[in-house]
Amino acid sequence: MGPFGLTPLKPFNRGTMIEISGLSKTFGSGANAFTALDDINVEIRQNEFFTLLGPSGCGKTTLLRSIAGFVDPTKGSLTIEGQDVLPLPPYARPVNTVFQNYALFPHMTVAQNIGFGLEMQDRPKAEIKQTVGEMLELVQMTAMADRMTSQISGGQQQRVALARALAPRPKVLLLDEPLSALDFKLRKEMQIELKRLQSETGITFVFVTHDQEEALTMSDRIAVMSAGRILQIGGPKDIYDHPAERFVADFIGDTNFLDATLQSVDGDVATVTLPSGKSVAARAVQGGSQSGAVTLAVRPEHATLTKESGLLDGVLQNIVYFGTDTHYHVTLDAGSAFVVREQNQPNAGELCEVGDTVGISFEAGVGQVLRD
Template sequence: MIEISGLTKTFGAGASAFLALDDINVEIRQNEFFTLLGPSGCGKTTLLRSIAGFVDPTSGSLTIEGQDVLALPPYARPVNTVFQNYALFPHMTVAENIGFGLEMQDRPKAEIKSVVDDMLELVQMTAMADRMTSQISGGQQQRVALARALAPKPKVLLLDEPLSALDFKLRKEMQIELKRLQSETGITFVFVTHDQEEALTMSDRIAVMSAGRILQIGGPKDIYDHPAERFVADFIGDTNFLDARIESVEGDTALLKLGSGNTIAARAVQGGATSGAVTLAVRPEHTTLTKDSALIDGVLENIVYFGTDTHYHVTLHGGSAFVVRKQNQPNIPEAFSIGETVGVQFNAGVGQVLRD
């Protein structure tokens, strides 16, 4: 659906120039929920606005369904955008907001009514068709903005952090709703967020961005379980980092020696180091706390109860911090005490050797 090659965007010139997009290369598939994920200032919104036509790239190419669109103005591109603030018209009803884009295209009134009715049903807002947008909740306004963007049946729907203004519970509900809408309409969604949970919950694929570059692209499970770089591992989920040395590499498995002197097998990264010092990433939920000596040892500094699970904060011998996460079970007393010496154990293959 979308093919981007060598896309670069520089704002300003000379000493004050800022490289917002640095040689972006990505293909976004038809009928895909594709997410651009990264911290503020990483370039994800600039990339989205480049697809929409609101930003003119400095160099590179961008095609939609094989058509070069860089010379086209925003209104001539087969895309629609849902903005962070929704940008609804307060003097119009819900139905009038949804039909506005169709009216601008001079569609017949009967067609507009039919499409609006379909969109109201799709976003489950039929009963509120005649209400003013000032009379509905934030979540309902978000649904109206989605329906208005979907009504002209664009090839691509661009969503710029549309859930950020919603409260936690409503945001969770809308994550499921967005994925349902994408699946039912068959439209390619390109979604921008800094929220890792949103990205993991909804996406078919995720592009993790930092400093204007795409660091890794993959499905949610692949990105979470197999981060290739330290930034990706650190940004998505909680991660422990251990210093280690590679003893040997065979295929996609590396044998590592930890700082404790113990050895363990871990997943190697294609194109990564085959010898020398490396960083090993281990997710807290893949580890176990024990009272016996283990792969690594340390002192239990804190115990944090989260309801669904408990986090054990350990200071390892050598001074680095490590977190063990255990899912809570009912009526089982706490087995560990703050200040005691504990061991941390994890199985071979759960750790990921990171690329420099």
């Protein structure tokens, strides 16, 4: 049992926590109108670590603030455990937020900050004291209870902000880029800490970030956003291996884009003809076209470089050494560029030299046809 008296749910037991449908938000009106959210549809499950990922200005924070109640959507619906929360002000919603810059009350101590939400809910003093104690322990800040928030470090402030948001036992914890102000090492620590808290508390986490690596390592599921729309929702592996759109493929990791021609689609499997004229099986995209010109995405590490002719042929332009791996920049015969990433082996010799004619191969099903 976790500290909330809740047993973390197994993924398959998870019911719906938040249901958002047709949600839109337009700021301003007339010529100055700006659509921050455009027909958002998403279902977030219980005890899920759900991440909203996208570049700045994509609408992810607006969506988070809509859930918290600080943004009033123009249209659409938003329910938490089946209850319509849009008419509710922020203070009546069963969600708590960890703000980007923590927003700790500077005139209160660490303990007073953590107890604030419970105090506002008029919980008995004894209960507040006990819960604050538990929370301090949970985030390992018991020794700092009576410090002012200005007297503790950034990492400690982060913990207090977390504890403050968790103390009222919200159904959903909203995290608005909470790790962006921390340095690299602390960020790594807090990522692990957040995962631990999520599984221990059984609370649903909705996490906003622009850091793809953070999203991939922490999330159960990710929604990739751009220009106010959700482009794709899926597990980290799903999103990485099978991006549905060019933006997703480009935003997450490195990708080679190839102009290809779609020959046939059979369920998940698409057969495409590459610029070299050779055909290969790739993964089809839902709702994509059935034939004609398409874009094929191939991850650099999914391709291999050969001295012989491969699926694609070209000339090696540049070799960039990265320690763990090496990047080979190839100019294809068709004129476009292609990068192959090879894992480095200590005893392996030089594979090729700049100027060599090389072949590039990848396995069937590795390429992903994109929705255009």
